[in-house]
Amino acid sequence: MxxxxxxxxxxxxxxxxxxxxxxxxxxxxxxxxxxxxxxxxxxxxxxxxxxxxxxxxxxxxxxxxxxxxxxxxxxxxxxxxxxxxxxxxxxxMFKSVRDEHFDLEAFWWRNVNVAMLARQLGREGKVREVERLFVAGILHDIGRLVAFQQLPTLAAEIEQAQSDASDWVRQKAVLSFSYADLGAELLAQWNMPEALVEIVASQNQPLRAMEQTRDAAILHMATRAVGWVETPDQLDEEQAGACVDEDVWEEARLEPWQLIEAIGVVHDCGPEVRSIF
Structure with missing residues (x-):
């Protein structure tokens, strides 16, 4: 398929x-x-x-x-x-997804953290329409959810073998497409705005985006840095700078200290916002 x-x-x-x-x-x-x-x-x-x-x-x-x-x-x-x-x-919409290899609550918590971090990075960088970054963050990994719903055996195989949730190379090796590809296709079939579809599709390789390169770069950064939301005190500028490639920093027009600031904000307000979703 x-x-x-x-x-x-x-x-x-x-x-x-x-x-x-x-x-x-x-x-x-x-x-x-x-x-x-x-x-x-x-x-x-x-x-x-x-x-x-x-x-x-x-x-x-x-x-x-x-x-x-x-x-x-x-x-x-x-x-x-x-x-x-x-x-x-x-x-x-996907509350019925149940699999021993898939923690639905942890999945949504991570997505909400990515959404909040992307939005806050957008605010740090004075991006217009930062709300689009929030919804892109909420939906960025919906392809993973679809895979577990429709192809649970293959999705479990990926989960056990991949290095982290952003290991799109492993996803393509097993499925011939990444979760980002699948999520973007689903959003397109739902007639979501083209900008949102492109941001989700380009999150792993943001510089390949045709028009939404900066937003894709910010989402890419949020997905790579989200693990520090729970432990912001363990993050320094050198670690922050190394979380994405230099060309992504340039496209996002952000600095490592701004990522650290954004992570601190999300850490402080995260539990209450996560409880809403």
Missing amino acids: NVKELAASVTDLTTLPDSYQQVRALAEDPNSSLKDFADVVSMDAAISARLLRLVNSPFYGLPSKIESVLRAINLIGTEELCNLVLASAVTG
């Missing part, structure tokens, strides 16, 4: 929920209002609760408590709302 067929087998079984489809349609409608968005989100109690918990978390650091969905959307913007609804939807 090739990557397109495998992704198609997932889209046949799983479609994005109505709540995401509706907010995305509103985002593309120039006549929509914030109240229209609030009305759609309010109809989904789980997403409403997650949205309010997230905007009131240290992740956003807002000065006062936000108690209404409309106010939350007004503060974070409709594009970030779409991203949060997408992230919320996807985290609940």
